[in-house]
Amino acid sequence: MHEAPIIMLGNMRFDLSIILMLVVSCTVVFLIAKLATRNMSVENPGKLQNFMEWVIEFVQNQIAGTMDMKKGKPFVTLAVTLIMFIFVSNMLGLPFGIVMHPHSAEEATIFGQPIITAVEAFNTAAAAGQEAHVEIAFWKSPTADVSVAMALAAMIFILVHFLGITKNTKAYFKHYFEPYPVFFPINLIEQFSSLLTHGMRLYGNIFAGEVLISVILKLAAVNVVGMIASIPLMAIWQGFSIFVGAIQAFVFTILALVYISQKIETHDEH
Template sequence: MHTSPIIELGGIKFDLSTILMLIVTSVIVFVIAKLATRNLSVENPGKLQNFMEWTVEFVQNLISSTMDWKKGKHFLSLGLTFIMFIFVGNLLGLPFGIVTGVHDPEHAHIFGKEIVSVTEEFAKHPDVEEVELAWWKSPTADASVTMGLAFIVFFLSHFLGMTRNTKSYFKHYFQPYWFFFPINVIEQFAKLLTQGMRLFGNIFAGEVLISVLLKLTALGVGGYIASALGLIVWQGFSIFVGAIQAFVFTILTMVYISQMIESHDEHEH
């Protein structure tokens, strides 16, 4: 059975695999951006520069489709960061996995700290001979990560609404009638939940399917063939799913920001 390597610091539990993959994702995005902008050229742009220019133009069009560009241009960096970070993060769990096994709870330590997920697993299932720790996965296959990203959007959009569009922001909670206030409040939290859980659900389901396909190898030669073919097809499709989910999260971000910083009249216009 696979579990995450979790340690406890100051009463707070930390998933080391998630932290590792967040760092890896950030480094990959930084390297791509750095290489793409290192030797900029107008006459003979490189492939990475072309890719980055296409990405910037794509995000610009995405923002322009949700709000006036004069207001939306300030969110270009945010959109680029989200779409690249989420796309790379979505794909990291596809190529391979890193799994280590622990046979004795007394050896379940790292950096001098107890891996509580392992000791708890042995305590719940005394007959288990080995607990497998999954170190490599898509960070977006963790609900805490996707909900964290969604909360950033939630906090930013509402902060902008309260500071840049104060009157319309508070007024919209009582539209079309004052007794719609509870429904409008629930709607805001529903947006937070659905934005984060949509991303998590799609990526987590993909990784679960990959683990199921890998287990087909236990069925012999036929299982190996079925597993290989299934992985080829699914990983190709997962690239498409990863791109779509990065796009959906980013455009929802811009839609939510637009709804907060633009008045009702501007939306109608």
């Protein structure tokens, strides 16, 4: 199993691979968007501009499907950012990895800081009397990390409840006691379970994909037969991971829009 390169700065733990991958995926998303809108034209859009417009129109259609388009307009940019960021993040872990192989706890340092997870792994191995084999992954999908996936879900959660409280106050508080006040605990649990499933679904899918990729890589390292067998397996799983990554980006965005629409929709006007 790969360790995360976590270092201590002051009292805070920092996951360097997450920071690196967040910067990379933000840069990639921004570059794609910037290139697409470089020579914008009203009458003669280029290929990339067409692609970007297709993304925006796709998102607009999804928003129109979940809520009133007038209310949904401010969320177009949010949804486009979400879907592009998550898709790019999901794809980043697929093509290759950057792995560090320290041989001892003293070697497991970066910028002069010890990587505490690696040190810990060496210590437990030494305590058990085994030879430590530690791998530190620097390149992976940021969404394959529970903190990132849950951070995105939590952001949506906070946004949704903020919108519910400010824009639809009465219906928002009333909805916790429907259909009967007895249901209050259930409604409360529902809110938090939706937060949890929202983030965990993304994390679980992408993390599982990366785990399987590393398993296939281990199989390739066993012997020649394993190497030959791993090639078609890898091809199939990479293709499937692209599919899963796209689907998860779509699902995450759609769920975010559905949660938003649930909270800002006022049912009494029908």
